[in-house]
Amino acid sequence: MVQHEAEVEHDSEVEHRAGVEQGAGVGHSADVLLRDAVQRLSAAGVPSPRVDAEVLAAHVLDVSRGRLAAMAIAGSTLTAAQTERFTELVGERADRVPLQHLTGAAPFRHLQLRVGPGVFIPRPETEQVAQAALEKLASMAQNRPADWTPRVVDLGTGSGALAAAIATEHPQAEVHAVELSASAVAWAELNLAPLGVTLHQRDLREVPPEWEASFDVVVSNPPYIPEGMVPREEEVRVHDPELALYGGGADGLAMPFAVIETAKRLLVPGGWFILEHAEVQAPALAAHCRADAALSAVATHQDLTGRDRATSATLDEEPASHMKECPA
Numbered sequence: 001m002v003q004h005e006a007e008v009e010h011d012s013e014v015e016h017r018a019g020v021e022q023g024a025g026v027g028h029s030a031d032v033l034l035r036d037a038v039q040r041l042s043a044a045g046v047p048s049p050r051v052d053a054e055v056l057a058a059h060v061l062d063v064s065r066g067r068l069a070a071m072a073i074a075g076s077t078l079t080a081a082q083t084e085r086f087t088e089l090v091g092e093r094a095d096r097v098p099l100q101h102l103t104g105a106a107p108f109r110h111l112q113l114r115v116g117p118g119v120f121i122p123r124p125e126t127e128q129v130a131q132a133a134l135e136k137l138a139s140m141a142q143n144r145p146a147d148w149t150p151r152v153v154d155l156g157t158g159s160g161a162l163a164a165a166i167a168t169e170h171p172q173a174e175v176h177a178v179e180l181s182a183s184a185v186a187w188a189e190l191n192l193a194p195l196g197v198t199l200h201q202r203d204l205r206e207v208p209p210e211w212e213a214s215f216d217v218v219v220s221n222p223p224y225i226p227e228g229m230v231p232r233e234e235e236v237r238v239h240d241p242e243l244a245l246y247g248g249g250a251d252g253l254a255m256p257f258a259v260i261e262t263a264k265r266l267l268v269p270g271g272w273f274i275l276e277h278a279e280v281q282a283p284a285l286a287a288h289c290r291a292d293a294a295l296s297a298v299a300t301h302q303d304l305t306g307r308d309r310a311t312s313a314t315l316d317e318e319p320a321s322h323m324k325e326c327p328a
């Protein structure tokens with residue numbers, strides 16, 4: 001009985017509130033909803049609560065963040081359905097579901113990539129890897145005929161971020177992408193098929209012999225987190241696939257080394273590769289490449305915060321020359 005009375009009271013309270021809002025011709029204030037969401041996300045430890053609240057509200061309303069800000073200032077309101085959807089999404093974000101899974105999109109350079117459960121969310125630092133590859137392609141093109149079609153491959157493409165950036169920003173290139181995970185391939189297909197990138201579901205360590213010495217540029221952001229070094233952020237630890245994170249071995253370098261070995265097989269003489277890695281791994285990867293007689297012009301690349309986050313090298317023009325130094 002007590003329970004019944006409480007339910008009645010609750011229902012009538014809700015009806016009353018709804019009636020007042022409808023009667024007054026107003027919905028739920030965007031400004032108030034945003035402020036409540038920021039508080040809720042802050043309390044949950046979300047690192048950028050204001051940005052996330054705005055992105056989610058803009059997503060629900062299908063407007064830009066700029067337009068949302070203008071709407072909030074102008075005292076605009078959300079309908080009951082929009083408020084419910086926004087509140088649901090804020091709740092999921094407070095449970096540390098990645099923002100990009102909630103909106104279904106991840107920005108990468110000028111692209112909006114489709115992402116969700118089962119695929120690694122592209123990171124801003126990888127945009128610099130794409131930038132370095134695009135600059136290399138531009139400089140290589142200067143010494144080639146005007147109709148040169150460089151062949152580029154992205155090893156461990158995930159959502160297709162690097163491959164998509166290169167296909168759109170260097171449209172002369174013939175771009176291929178390799179990915180092992182079936183769930184990542186499903187997302188990559190959505191992003192890459194419209195761009196004409198050829199996607200191959202396979203292990204990047206086992207490429208077919210006919211691919212050998214046929215690519216001008218190899219790009220990769222492979223898994224590189226050391227075994228046992230579990231990421232602190234719940235969004236990464238729980239929602240990024242394990243296959244995308246752990247590079248193998250106590251130093252996490254097994255996959256980065258495998259990428260270098262595959263790149264050496266895939267590149268034409270004079271071809272170039274770049275791979276992303278953690279800052280602490282930069283000296284080991286540079287030393288590994290410098291110790292390799294087949295590689296030259298080894299370089300370390302910084303991200304926008306000045307951290308050493310990628311290594312590149314060129315496969316020698318005349319691979320036979322270094323063989324002379326190794327009579328065995």
Ligand SMILES: C[S@@+](CC[C@H](N)C(=O)[O-])C[C@H]1O[C@@H](n2cnc3c(N)ncnc32)[C@H](O)[C@@H]1O
Pocket residue numbers: 120121122123126155156157158159160161162178179180181184202203204205220221222223224243244245
């Ligand atoms: C760190 S994620 C990077 C994804 C994407 N390149 C990016 O930057 O957003 C590494 C990717 O490599 C894939 N991967 C891991 N091991 C692989 C293997 N042996 N062969 C092919 N892909 C692999 C993972 O599934 C994951 O999608």
